[in-house]
Amino acid sequence: MAKQVLSCTVNDEPAEVLVQPWDTLLDALRERMGLTGPKEGCGTGDCGACTVHFDGKPIASCLLLAMQARGHSVRTIEGLGRPGALHPLQDAFVRHGVPQCGFCIPGVLMAAAALLTENPRPTEEEIRYGIAGNLCRCTGYTKMLAAITEAAGATAGRRS
Amino acid sequence: MSSVMKTTRDVKGIGLSILRPDAPDKVTGQVQYVADLNPRGLLHAKLLRSPHAHAKIVRIDVSRARALPGVRAVLTAADIPVLKKKAPTRAHAVLAIDRVVFAGQPVAAVAADELAIAEEALDLIDVQYEVLPVAADPLESMKPGAPPVAELGTEADTSEALAHGSVAGVTTEAKSAKAVNISQQARLQRGDVAKAFAESEVVIEKTYRVPMVHQGYLEPHAVLAQWDSAGNLTLWASTQGSFNTRSEVADVLELPENRIKVIPMECGGGFGGKIRALCEPITAVLARVTGRPVRYVMTRREELEAGMPAPQVIIKMKTGVKRDGTLMALEAEAILESGAYSGAVLAVAGVFLASLYLWPNFDVKGFEVLTHKPSIAAYRAPVAPQTIFAIDSQMEQIAKAIGVDPVEFRLRHLQREGDKMANNQPWLSNGAVEVLTRIAEHPLWKKRAEWKASSKDGKLRGTGLSLGGWLGGLQPTGATVRLNPDGTLQVLTGQVDIAGTNIALAQIAATAYGVDIDKVKITTGDTDVAPMTGLSAGSKSTYTVGVAVMQAAESARNQTLEIAAKELEASVHDLAIEDEKVVVRGVPNKGITLASIGKKGNLYMSKVEPVLGTSHPAFSVQAPAFCAQLARIEVDPDTGEVTLHNFVVVQDVGKAINPLQIEGQMQGGAVQSLGMALTEALLYDDKARLTNPSLLDYRKLTSADLPNIETIIVEKPAPHGPFGARGVGEPPIVPAPAAIANAIEDATGVRLTHLPLSPERIALAIASGS
Numbered sequence: 001m002a003k004q005v006l007s008c009t010v011n012d013e014p015a016e017v018l019v020q021p022w023d024t025l026l027d028a029l030r031e032r033m034g035l036t037g038p039k040e041g042c043g044t045g046d047c048g049a050c051t052v053h054f055d056g057k058p059i060a061s062c063l064l065l066a067m068q069a070r071g072h073s074v075r076t077i078e079g080l081g082r083p084g085a086l087h088p089l090q091d092a093f094v095r096h097g098v099p100q101c102g103f104c105i106p107g108v109l110m111a112a113a114a115l116l117t118e119n120p121r122p123t124e125e126e127i128r129y130g131i132a133g134n135l136c137r138c139t140g141y142t143k144m145l146a147a148i149t150e151a152a153g154a155t156a157g158r159r160s
Numbered sequence: 161m162s163s164v165m166k167t168t169r170d171v172k173g174i175g176l177s178i179l180r181p182d183a184p185d186k187v188t189g190q191v192q193y194v195a196d197l198n199p200r201g202l203l204h205a206k207l208l209r210s211p212h213a214h215a216k217i218v219r220i221d222v223s224r225a226r227a228l229p230g231v232r233a234v235l236t237a238a239d240i241p242v243l244k245k246k247a248p249t250r251a252h253a254v255l256a257i258d259r260v261v262f263a264g265q266p267v268a269a270v271a272a273d274e275l276a277i278a279e280e281a282l283d284l285i286d287v288q289y290e291v292l293p294v295a296a297d298p299l300e301s302m303k304p305g306a307p308p309v310a311e312l313g314t315e316a317d318t319s320e321a322l323a324h325g326s327v328a329g330v331t332t333e334a335k336s337a338k339a340v341n342i343s344q345q346a347r348l349q350r351g352d353v354a355k356a357f358a359e360s361e362v363v364i365e366k367t368y369r370v371p372m373v374h375q376g377y378l379e380p381h382a383v384l385a386q387w388d389s390a391g392n393l394t395l396w397a398s399t400q401g402s403f404n405t406r407s408e409v410a411d412v413l414e415l416p417e418n419r420i421k422v423i424p425m426e427c428g429g430g431f432g433g434k435i436r437a438l439c440e441p442i443t444a445v446l447a448r449v450t451g452r453p454v455r456y457v458m459t460r461r462e463e464l465e466a467g468m469p470a471p472q473v474i475i476k477m478k479t480g481v482k483r484d485g486t487l488m489a490l491e492a493e494a495i496l497e498s499g500a501y502s503g504a505v506l507a508v509a510g511v512f513l514a515s516l517y518l519w520p521n522f523d524v525k526g527f528e529v530l531t532h533k534p535s536i537a538a539y540r541a542p543v544a545p546q547t548i549f550a551i552d553s554q555m556e557q558i559a560k561a562i563g564v565d566p567v568e569f570r571l572r573h574l575q576r577e578g579d580k581m582a583n584n585q586p587w588l589s590n591g592a593v594e595v596l597t598r599i600a601e602h603p604l605w606k607k608r609a610e611w612k613a614s615s616k617d618g619k620l621r622g623t624g625l626s627l628g629g630w631l632g633g634l635q636p637t638g639a640t641v642r643l644n645p646d647g648t649l650q651v652l653t654g655q656v657d658i659a660g661t662n663i664a665l666a667q668i669a670a671t672a673y674g675v676d677i678d679k680v681k682i683t684t685g686d687t688d689v690a691p692m693t694g695l696s697a698g699s700k701s702t703y704t705v706g707v708a709v710m711q712a713a714e715s716a717r718n719q720t721l722e723i724a725a726k727e728l729e730a731s732v733h734d735l736a737i738e739d740e741k742v743v744v745r746g747v748p749n750k751g752i753t754l755a756s757i758g759k760k761g762n763l764y765m766s767k768v769e770p771v772l773g774t775s776h777p778a779f780s781v782q783a784p785a786f787c788a789q790l791a792r793i794e795v796d797p798d799t800g801e802v803t804l805h806n807f808v809v810v811q812d813v814g815k816a817i818n819p820l821q822i823e824g825q826m827q828g829g830a831v832q833s834l835g836m837a838l839t840e841a842l843l844y845d846d847k848a849r850l851t852n853p854s855l856l857d858y859r860k861l862t863s864a865d866l867p868n869i870e871t872i873i874v875e876k877p878a879p880h881g882p883f884g885a886r887g888v889g890e891p892p893i894v895p896a897p898a899a900i901a902n903a904i905e906d907a908t909g910v911r912l913t914h915l916p917l918s919p920e921r922i923a924l925a926i927a928s929g930s
Contacts, residue, residue: 022276036196037189039428041378042460046855049378077189090187094179097820100659100828102186103378103428109187132864135855137376137429138659140827141863 008069010035011079019066026050028066029076037077037106041135048134051107052076058114060133077106080113088154089113092147100138108134112148122152172678173671174883177820180663191426194382194398195457202384203232205446205456206278207439208268208285209466210260213296213532213848214307215289217258222268224284230277232450234285235269240445242414246311250468250501250535251408251437254445260289261309261500262534263849264466271446271454296848298472298497298529301341308340309500309530343502344528348510348582351521356489360480362561368475368550369914370897371841372497374467375539376832376860379428380458381467383440385447393444394421400430400656401695406687408437409444423686424656427696431832432538433468435697436503464853468537469842471504472497473546475513479554485564487573490514490522492550496543501535504528505542507583511631512547514582517555517573524582532848538697540829541630541890545836545897548628549915552898556624557911566902567600570627590784591812591876596627598874599788599810611792612906620795622907628894629786632887633698636778638691639708641669641716643771645762647740647755649673649716651682653705654693659828659889660821661701665709667817668702668882672713673720674737675754691776699887702817703783706882708775716773723757723768783878787811787891789830791903800923802838802904807896808870814878814886822888827869829892835861837897839916 003018006028017032029035029052038061041049045060052061053075061074081087086094089112099105108131115122115130122130127148128141136144172178185191222234237243237255247253256267268285272278295301295309357363384396393415399405402422410417427434439456447454458467474495480488492513496504506526514522559569571593579587599605608623615621642650651669655661666682673680684690694704717737724742725732734745743751761770792806809826816822839859843851852858877884897915905911910925 042855083184093187094183099186101429106189128863132862138828140831140869142827142869
């Protein structure tokens with residue numbers, strides 16, 4: 001099978017890359033576009049490390065074929081914020097000392113960011129379920145909860 | 161080594177929750193793991209793995225795979241002359257020769273232009289197997305006549321045992337008895353056990369069982385290999401110890417160590433599973449054969465089926481006490497299932513079982529047993545959670561049986577500093593009493609009767625606690641500290657920083673030298689440039705490398721002061737470092753900046769030596785570290801479901817170098833411990849094939865399963881630790897299984913002895929009233 005052209009929007013910029021028909025969106029982002037922030041922890045949608053926003057909704061990018069993203073908008077951790085201009089969630093994760101090994105962190109942040117867009121004032125339980133699709137083996141989640149809770153307040157505060 | 165440097169003012173160094181400087185890169189996806197590297201000309205590797213746990217390889221035909229366009233190499237064991245038929249360790253079993261001994265064992269390797277081509281090539285390799293009988297259960301495998309796992313009798317591999325533990329100080333013996341699958345045996349005895357049991361008034365006998373579990377790091381094993389034209393190999397590795405990786409690869413491939421450079425990339429979790437070499441040798445061979453960079457990344461399924469999990473541990477335990485609580489005798493038999501290759505830390509199990517409490521008479525036997533499963537490796541405090549589950553559950557039951565307070569009972573019999581452990585070594589200074597006392601003061605413990613009484617809606621409430629710990633690892637290590645021409649400090653070690661140890665080491669350097677942390681930069685060097693540095697394992701990164709960094713910084717400070725003394729024509733004893741200047745005490749306005757001392761060390765024609773502090777200590781004194789945990793739970797007796805309402809971790813860290821990072825260690829370790837307690841198990845069928853090879857079926861705890869983990873830090877200084885610090889990483893994974901089992905008994909009255917404490921097990925136990 002010949003390679004196909006994937007045209008979509010990635011991190012607010014138009015993107016056009018050649019992908020194999022069997023490439024997942026995660027493959028396309030990591031191997032064809034050099035966006036290695038999303039991680040592959042399982043390849044079967046169980047760990048959440050590959051979470052990106054697809055038209056604003058959090059998805060496991062390892063479960064979507066790349067060509068299914070044609071014409072859609074994708075946001076990866078690289079498009080959430082950058083060193084020096086961190087998203088409030090990223091800033092809170094740094095200040096709360098959340099990252100240890102760091103491998104799950106991009107996925108957790110994308111899940112949390114999507115949660116706060118949909119629900120700017122989540123309860124503790126809503127946050128716990130909001131990131132329940134993201135496995136972390138280092139932190140025990142406690143500091144993540146604190147950071148997301150604080151960022152939720154900060155985000156809502158900025159809007160008002 | 162515990163000396164605190166005198167600085168004339170408090171610098172920003174140890175004791176503060178300083179943020180990791182690499183955290184912004186971690187939260188923006190900028191840090192690089194091995195799988196993120198994509199050099200020009202990269203090839204992708206895949207391994208063909210055996211579907212059978214035990215089989216003879218009759219024939220392998222790779223011709224169709226080699227003919228596939230885009231395939232650059234297809235290798236079998238026959239193509240790699242250095243491979244030995246009898247692989248002494250798992251790392252040496254690069255590709256199977258003639259026989260496979262576990263399902264998932266690599267049989268052939270492919271390198272191709274694209275991963276999909278490599279995967280397709282695997283389907284084109286024809287292997288004819290003759291399936292052989294399988295040893296799937298350790299208790300069966302121990303018996304004479306069981307299907308043999310090692311071909312020529314078994315060889316003990318105690319290197320892991322030595323690594324961790326020297327920890328134990330017990331020698332284990334290689335065993336080549338008729339029971340061919342018993343690969344190590346150990347025995348610890350004291351007193352007259354038979355007589356003591358005869359005089360005992362309360363005897364309790366139970367069998368505890370903890371299944372194989374996976375370390376569960378989120379980043380699967382990954383390595384990138386590339387050779388230069390002069391025959392030097394570079395490995396970009398996800399490893400807990402780059403020098404260890406170098407040694408193992410050199411040994412397997414018969415290469416000089418100085419021809420291999422291991423670059424430790426960001427490591428996405430290890431927990432003991434990334435100490436030993438696994439996929440590095442085959443990737444190096446593929447890179448050499450193809451003359452291209454080759455990257456190999458394990459899939460999650462491969463990780464679960466053919467990683468290096470923790471052993472299954474089965475402990476038969478019998479205890480005898482007097483009705484007044486006097487301990488009489490302990491008898492235990494610990495069976496550690498090691499999979500297809502030897503390597504369990506048998507001695508540690510024995511020592512933990514008989515050394516935590518003062519048993520005047522004991523007889524502890526340990527057996528390492530081989531089965532046709534993937535061989536095991538360390539997992540955060542190897543075998544401590546399993547053995548503490550047994551001994552602490554037993555102590556709780558004894559206290560209940562004789563009607564005494566369980567905390568007082570433990571405190572009464574806990575071995576103290578100077579008491580003889582089972583291996584006759586004295587216990588070193590530790591905070592076991594302090595953490596247990598502290599957790600018993602917690603309101604959740606004091607109000608356990610109220611919590612139990614508040615049970616409603618048919619649910620049952622209970623509280624449980626447990627005490628566990630780790631003896632502390634040791635390994636020689638090295639560090640250098642340089643003064644730069646602008647007065648900043650440069651710290652270099654080979655320490656792989658997984659959990660935030662580099663910021664703690666930088667804090668130690670700051671305090672020992674006498675500058676603020678923002679003047680210190682720390683680098684993890686590769687094996688070509690860094691001083692020899694030990695593993696990031698054994699709760700010893702800060703305890704040992706911290707000493708090296710502290711001493712190197714002290715040396716750099718002394719060199720700095722000597723240079724300043726000459727420049728200022730003052731005595732070294734009158735000098736101090738303040739605000740990035742060396743000043744003369746009591747003489748205002750007389751001083752020299754660190755920058756000018758640094759500059760003089762790098763000036764053309766200068767006669768001032770550059771400041772270079774070095775330290776390369778070896779160690780002989782461990783620092784045991786203890787942790788107590790408390791669980792407040794609710795059990796649904798109909799479904800067996802456990803809801804965790806509160807969980808408390810109290811841990812002695814000696815001196816909290818960076819409290820924020822330590823809390824993270826305590827919380828993460830506790831949740832791994834809870835996973836072992838409640839949900840995790842690698843499940844095998846009777847053909848020794850894994851039946852749950854995905855993260856959907858190998859159930860780790862999620863944020864929705866847990867409450868916040870409360871942490872309480874206790875500081876009882878370790879006499880030889882840097883500024884009194886002890887190891888932090890391992891103790892928190894130890895106590896939860898016993899704490900949860902104790903809480904379940906408090907809630908329901910049933911005692912469970914097999915992990916995980918799953919809803920099914922709990923509901924069945926309640927239904928049968930056992």
